[in-house]
Amino acid sequence: MPINSTNLLPPELLARLERLELVTRKVFRGRMKGERRSHRKGQSVEFADFRAYAPGDDIRSIDWNLYARLDKLIVKLFLEEEDLHFYILIDDSRSMDFGQPTKLQYAKQLAAALGFVGLARTDRVRIETLSQGLRKHGPVLRGRKSVWRMLELLDAIEPGDSVALADGVKNFCLRNTGRGILVLISDLMDKSSYEAGIRYLVSQRMDVYVIHLLSQEELEPDVKGDLKLVDCEDQDIAEISVSAPLLARYKATLHAFVGGAQEFCSRRGINYLLANNQTPIKELISNYLRRRGLVR
Amino acid sequence: MTEYFRNTLSLWQWGLLALVPPAIIALYFLKLRRQPLEVPSTYLWNRSLEDLHVNSLWQQLRQNLLMFLQLVLVGLAIFALLRPGWEGTRLKGDRLIFLIDNSASMAATDVDGASNRLAEAKQLAKGFIDQMDSNLMAMIISFSESPQVVQEFTSNRRLLRERLSGIQPSAHGTDLSSAIKLASGLASPGRGATTESDEAITRAELPPATTYIFSDGRFEDVAGGVTSDYLQPIYVPVGSFDSPNLAITVVSTRTSEERPDERQAFVEVSNFTPQPQRVIVELALDGQFLDAAEADVPVGEAVGTVFPLPVGAVGALTARLKYQLGSDPRDVLAADDIGYAAINDTATGRVLVVTPGNIPLNTALVTERARRLANTEFVPPASLDTAAYRNDSENGTYDLIIYDQCAPVQMPRANTLFIGRLPPTPDWIANSEQPTVEAMVVGPQILDWNRASPLLAHVELGDIVIAESLFVQPPAGGDVLIEATAGPIAAVAPRDSYQDVVLGFEIVGTSADGAPTANTNWPLRQAFPTFWLNALEHLAGHGEVQQANNLRPGRPIELHVPANAQQLSVLTPDGRTIPIERSRQNFVRFSETQQPGVYQVRLGDQVLRRFAVNLFDRTESEIGVKPTQDSDSQTLRPADIRIGEVEIAASSHRTPGRVETWKILLACALSLLVLEWYIYNRRVYL
Numbered sequence: 001m002p003i004n005s006t007n008l009l010p011p012e013l014l015a016r017l018e019r020l021e022l023v024t025r026k027v028f029r030g031r032m033k034g035e036r037r038s039h040r041k042g043q044s045v046e047f048a049d050f051r052a053y054a055p056g057d058d059i060r061s062i063d064w065n066l067y068a069r070l071d072k073l074i075v076k077l078f079l080e081e082e083d084l085h086f087y088i089l090i091d092d093s094r095s096m097d098f099g100q101p102t103k104l105q106y107a108k109q110l111a112a113a114l115g116f117v118g119l120a121r122t123d124r125v126r127i128e129t130l131s132q133g134l135r136k137h138g139p140v141l142r143g144r145k146s147v148w149r150m151l152e153l154l155d156a157i158e159p160g161d162s163v164a165l166a167d168g169v170k171n172f173c174l175r176n177t178g179r180g181i182l183v184l185i186s187d188l189m190d191k192s193s194y195e196a197g198i199r200y201l202v203s204q205r206m207d208v209y210v211i212h213l214l215s216q217e218e219l220e221p222d223v224k225g226d227l228k229l230v231d232c233e234d235q236d237i238a239e240i241s242v243s244a245p246l247l248a249r250y251k252a253t254l255h256a257f258v259g260g261a262q263e264f265c266s267r268r269g270i271n272y273l274l275a276n277n278q279t280p281i282k283e284l285i286s287n288y289l290r291r292r293g294l295v296r
Numbered sequence: 297m298t299e300y301f302r303n304t305l306s307l308w309q310w311g312l313l314a315l316v317p318p319a320i321i322a323l324y325f326l327k328l329r330r331q332p333l334e335v336p337s338t339y340l341w342n343r344s345l346e347d348l349h350v351n352s353l354w355q356q357l358r359q360n361l362l363m364f365l366q367l368v369l370v371g372l373a374i375f376a377l378l379r380p381g382w383e384g385t386r387l388k389g390d391r392l393i394f395l396i397d398n399s400a401s402m403a404a405t406d407v408d409g410a411s412n413r414l415a416e417a418k419q420l421a422k423g424f425i426d427q428m429d430s431n432l433m434a435m436i437i438s439f440s441e442s443p444q445v446v447q448e449f450t451s452n453r454r455l456l457r458e459r460l461s462g463i464q465p466s467a468h469g470t471d472l473s474s475a476i477k478l479a480s481g482l483a484s485p486g487r488g489a490t491t492e493s494d495e496a497i498t499r500a501e502l503p504p505a506t507t508y509i510f511s512d513g514r515f516e517d518v519a520g521g522v523t524s525d526y527l528q529p530i531y532v533p534v535g536s537f538d539s540p541n542l543a544i545t546v547v548s549t550r551t552s553e554e555r556p557d558e559r560q561a562f563v564e565v566s567n568f569t570p571q572p573q574r575v576i577v578e579l580a581l582d583g584q585f586l587d588a589a590e591a592d593v594p595v596g597e598a599v600g601t602v603f604p605l606p607v608g609a610v611g612a613l614t615a616r617l618k619y620q621l622g623s624d625p626r627d628v629l630a631a632d633d634i635g636y637a638a639i640n641d642t643a644t645g646r647v648l649v650v651t652p653g654n655i656p657l658n659t660a661l662v663t664e665r666a667r668r669l670a671n672t673e674f675v676p677p678a679s680l681d682t683a684a685y686r687n688d689s690e691n692g693t694y695d696l697i698i699y700d701q702c703a704p705v706q707m708p709r710a711n712t713l714f715i716g717r718l719p720p721t722p723d724w725i726a727n728s729e730q731p732t733v734e735a736m737v738v739g740p741q742i743l744d745w746n747r748a749s750p751l752l753a754h755v756e757l758g759d760i761v762i763a764e765s766l767f768v769q770p771p772a773g774g775d776v777l778i779e780a781t782a783g784p785i786a787a788v789a790p791r792d793s794y795q796d797v798v799l800g801f802e803i804v805g806t807s808a809d810g811a812p813t814a815n816t817n818w819p820l821r822q823a824f825p826t827f828w829l830n831a832l833e834h835l836a837g838h839g840e841v842q843q844a845n846n847l848r849p850g851r852p853i854e855l856h857v858p859a860n861a862q863q864l865s866v867l868t869p870d871g872r873t874i875p876i877e878r879s880r881q882n883f884v885r886f887s888e889t890q891q892p893g894v895y896q897v898r899l900g901d902q903v904l905r906r907f908a909v910n911l912f913d914r915t916e917s918e919i920g921v922k923p924t925q926d927s928d929s930q931t932l933r934p935a936d937i938r939i940g941e942v943e944i945a946a947s948s949h950r951t952p953g954r955v956e957t958w959k960i961l962l963a964c965a966l967s968l969l970v971l972e973w974y975i976y977n978r979r980v981y982l
Binding site: 094095096097098099103187189190191215217218223225226227228229230231232233236237238239240246249250252253254257 | 329330331332333334335336337338339340341342343344345
């Protein structure tokens with residue numbers, strides 16, 4: 001039993017999550033209780049459509065009654081019941097290791113909560129990080145029994161090597177080509193611009209959610225005096241003398257940054273949500289994510 | 297250096313000091329040692345800094361608010377070292393006493409910039425208090441007829457100012473000597489009434505207190521006996537020399553000389569202006585206009601005006617000065633332009649004559665006119681032992697008791713007139729010989745008599761022959777009435793509020809065999825009834841009227857409480873009713889006579905008597921500050937005042953001193969330092 005599993009998924013949150021399910025706008029039009037229907041026709045008991053037989057079709061699906069009536073070979077199509085692919089991509093760069101709680105910890109909690117929702121509805125849940133190697137697939141989790149595995153997996157995530165957002169996303173896209181829901185939890189603090197990374201996601205036929213996670217220290221910096229700011233990832237140095245105009249300028253820059261990210265995402269049909277590490281997970285899920293339509 | 301700056305440092309010190317501001321600037325422009333701080337990303341910070349670098353010079357200045365504050369601080373310190381200041385005034389001494397005259401004349405309005413002299417004096421004193429250093433202590437004493445400690449020694453300037461503003465003008469005369477005595481007593485080391493005095497100061501080391509006397513100098517010089525050892529007096533004259541003032545100096549009522557049944561009011565107006573004045577004297581009875589008369593008053597003189605009063609008039613008489621249109625001499629003191637007199641019921645007094653039988657006296661006291669003045673009762677000397685007499689004499693039932701050829705054991709509560717005997721008080725006995733044969737003067741020749749005495753008004757004693765008489769030497773305070781060849785043979789002397797008159801010679805004597813004999817031919821002269829009428833008029837009740845009209849503000853008056861009255865009340869001129877509890881005796885002292893005007897003594901709604909309180913003080917009314925001519929410059933200056941043997945010049949009341957501002961500058965620098973500390977700690981930015 002992971003020691004800090006309760007940290008990631010507190011019991012009181014579980015009760016709330018039980019009632020939620022993941023929603024996607026792209027892939028499914030309707031739903032059945034406990035399962036999801038795929039657009040792909042396939043092997044199920046639910047009739048979907050007819051179509052003319054083409055060579056190669058499984059002759060078991062030919063509707064012989066129609067053949068008798070119409071003298072044509074018509075194939076019955078059935079809806080294929082398919083489970084939902086739910087991907088969570090966590091930015092595990094060093095910059096996420098800041099804040100109280102750290103942004104990474106917050107991201108892990110959020111991933112655990114969303115993953116639990118998916119597992120509870122027997123969706124396929126896959127949790128990956130940006131620094132994960134190209135060939136290194138994350139395990140697919142399915143079913144309630146996998147909750148503990150998921151938590152163990154999350155628990156093992158540590159701030160790793162800094163990988164550019166674009167590279168991390170690109171690797172992810174190469175690894176996972178299927179459809180589904182993707183939740184990217186990142187602070188988007190990429191000096192080589194986050195846009196490229198997000199563009200990769202656009203090309204993926206996924207329902208993408210970007211949760212832009214910033215710590216309170218970034219949103220409302222509480223700094224004084226003459227400082228030498230050291231970037232934890234690339235050791236870049238910024239010398240500042242804190243003053244009211246500088247703080248005002250920082251706020252404006254932050255505002256522009258957040259606003260720019262939001263606009264960039266919404267132009268490309270990506271759901272964007274700015275999250276503060278001080279907002280309780282419970283609140284974030286039941287208020288913000290619900291409003292965005294990720295869960296209901 | 298200049299008038300405004302003084303150098304305090306040498307050249308090399310200045311040079312060193314001049315290096316400080318560049319040093320501060322240099323330190324600020326040196327590369328800062330910044331504190332490293334790891335942040336998630338410098339991404340946003342760098343972008344923010346890029347924007348700011350656009351106007352970096354101004355940013356630099358704004359960020360260096362602390363540097364500017366330090367430069368200003370150093371600038372202030374340098375400025376303080378130049379000791380900027382200017383010639384100002386400074387107080388002498390380390391203990392101050394402000395003696396503030398609040399007598400009647402201080403209400404004169406002859407000062408510029410203040411409503412009256414007292415306000416001016418208060419303003420001056422306030423200026424002194426404002427200049428006081430925090431280690432100075434001051435005391436305020438107001439003085440008029442009696443001094444009053446307004447505030448004891450304190451260094452609390454706010455308290456001093458508060459108490460100072462509370463000093464009110466009074467209607468009293470001025471007595472500096474008691475004020476000096478009080479101040480000297482309080483300032484003396486032995487009785488230092490210091491409230492916050494430092495015990496460490498040994499009392500002998502206390503220097504004399506600087507005493508500022510704010511006054512118009514209208515007082516008697518302080519007599520030689522008064523010392524001012526612990527005081528260092530400085531006289532600050534208030535007011536101007538030639539302030540014009542006219543005053544009513546006497547208001548009285550009297551019986552007309554020509555028509556005895558008519559009463560007259562007598563008003564005297566004094567002119568203290570440099571020109572002759574024509575004024576209108578207006579007389580009102582109980583507020584109703586009665587009469588008016590014009591009076592021409594020469595410079596420095598007093599002119600009396602007589603008004604007939606209606607028969608049986610009773611009430612409060614008010615005399616006012618009015619000026620004809622256009623001739624207003626700008627009288628600066630309003631308080632003395634009004635005078636009061638009380639006209640009481642001329643109820644007949646009660647007179648008791650204790651006599652073994654005296655036909656001339658009897659005849660003189662029962663004339664119609666005498667009866668109008670007094671009710672006279674005759675009793676034999678034997679009645680002196682009765683309880684009824686003792687009771688009456690102690691209760692003051694009678695206004696006058698005449699002892700003819702007898703004397704009581706104890707003096708009564710009444711005016712007395714002794715004929716041929718001396719009063720039984722030690723004063724009289726000690727001054728006169730016992731009425732023995734040796735002390736008797738046989739056939740004294742009258743040399744002179746006191747014509748000024750009201751008792752002897754119109755009394756001609758030139759051709760009186762007296763067989764024998766006693767020596768009558770009055771006790772202290774008394775006056776000799778008749779001086780004979782061998783010595784005084786008649787005298788009058790005050791006793792408490794009464795008067796005792798002694799005629800040393802009997803009018804009618806008794807021979808050895810008991811037969812009445814004539815001792816003098818006086819009864820045959822016109823002077824005899826005149827004397828007795830005078831005696832009745834002045835001793836049987838009218839003396840009181842006289843006394844009442846001359847009461848000065850603040851002086852006590854003895855009021856007679858009738859036997860049947862439990863509680864009296866006095867209605868003051870401003871309408872207050874002051875109840876008077878009767879004491880064991882039949883007389884009570886009433887001393888709340890601060891306000892000029894006519895007071896009514898009431899028993900229930902009935903007015904028993906009235907008395908008037910008047911300023912009537914020529915010293916106060918002559919209000920110009922006493923001038924003296926400067927011998928060198930031929931200019932007038934306020935006269936010196938004399939305290940004891942010391943002449944105190946009406947000095948310029950300030951001593952020059954330099955007003956330094958370096959303390960203020962350093963205080964500013966200190967507050968800047970506090971501000972800088974605050975900015976540094978609380979990160980206040982422009």
